[in-house]
Amino acid sequence: MKNIIESPFVVDMMRMTANMYRMGWDERNGGNISMMLDEQEVKEYLDIDSSIRAIPMGFEAKPLIGKIFIVTGTGKYFKNVEFDPENNLGIIRIAPDGVTANLLWGYSDGGRPTSELPAHLMSHMSRLAVNPENRVIMHSHPTNTLAMTYVHELDEKKFTHSLWEMCTECIVVFPDGIGVLPWMVCGTNEIGIATAEKMKEFRLVIWGQHGIYGCGKDLDEAFGLIETVEKAAQLYLMTANMPRVNTIHDNELVELAKAFKLNYRRDFLYLD
Numbered sequence: 372m373k374n375i376i377e378s379p380f381v382v383d384m385m386r387m388t389a390n391m392y393r394m395g396w397d398e399r400n401g402g403n404i405s406m407m408l409d410e411q412e413v414k415e416y417l418d419i420d421s422s423i424r425a426i427p428m429g430f431e432a433k434p435l436i437g438k439i440f441i442v443t444g445t446g447k448y449f450k451n452v453e454f455d456p457e458n459n460l461g462i463i464r465i466a467p468d469g470v471t472a473n474l475l476w477g478y479s480d481g482g483r484p485t486s487e488l489p490a491h492l493m494s495h496m497s498r499l500a501v502n503p504e505n506r507v508i509m510h511s512h513p514t515n516t517l518a519m520t521y522v523h524e525l526d527e528k529k530f531t532h533s534l535w536e537m538c539t540e541c542i543v544v545f546p547d548g549i550g551v552l553p554w555m556v557c558g559t560n561e562i563g564i565a566t567a568e569k570m571k572e573f574r575l576v577i578w579g580q581h582g583i584y585g586c587g588k589d590l591d592e593a594f595g596l597i598e599t600v601e602k603a604a605q606l607y608l609m610t611a612n613m614p615r616v617n618t619i620h621d622n623e624l625v626e627l628a629k630a631f632k633l634n635y636r637r638d639f640l641y642l643d
């Protein structure tokens with residue numbers, strides 16, 4: 372067996388969590404990531420039929436039975452992952468009953484997957500139904516995005532439109548817009564169900580006064596979506612108290628959509 376600490380998936384998780392911590396988005400134990408792994412690749416490092424312990428999940432994830440995920444641990448700090456991956460990360464395989472996760476590696480101090488596991492696994496199910504290539508669900512507390520949820524109406528059309536106006540690239544990066552949820556208690560099946568429902572339609576979901584979810588075929592794609600929203604939110608806040616002299620107009624957003632052949636939420640524009 373090869374050394375799992377050197378596997379591309381563990382190394383990528385170490386680098387990504389360290390980067391997100393240094394962005395200032397994942398204070399203390401804030402944020403969590405789950406990434407579906409390729410069974411054949413994992414077999415080079417682990418016996419995938421040997422469980423260290425069974426972890427009850429408290430919800431059903433039948434479409435994910437047998438699937439393997441690397442997941443950040445509950446209560447663990449992103450800043451520490453790179454120094455102790457075996458304690459701060461875990462690799463789980465969804466058991467045949469669909470309600471238990473078998474621990475294959477990690478959480479070495481007796482830990483568990485993120486408290487947001489319902490939102491993660493339910494969102495994986497939603498995204499895989501839309502895009503079989505999806506592998507990553509990422510949750511974070513990016514500062515400007517979070518601040519914007521205090522001063523901007525939590526309306527999907529209005530929120531998306533405000534961000535699309537802030538950078539030319541926004542509509543190109545997230546033409547499908549942003550789903551928005553009101554403030555809810557986190558770590559519950561209810562917020563998981565609500566997030567997964569939005570994830571059927573959107574690759575980005577805002578949790579009002581809490582943070583954001585993004586997804587993608589790899590860590591870079593999920594990060595890139597969140598990073599682009601965060602940049603636009605920063606520009607929004609930097610200019611929010613100043614007279615707006617210039618903007619990107621809706622007819623220009625339409626031109627962008629044509630130039631980049633975007634399948635975009637035209638109903639999120641204010642066209643006559």
Ligand code: 2HA
Nearest residue numbers: 400401402403487557
């Ligand atoms: O894991 O971010 O939403 C800590 C959180 C909960």
Ligand code: ZN
Nearest residue numbers: 401402511582
């Ligand atoms: Zn959070």
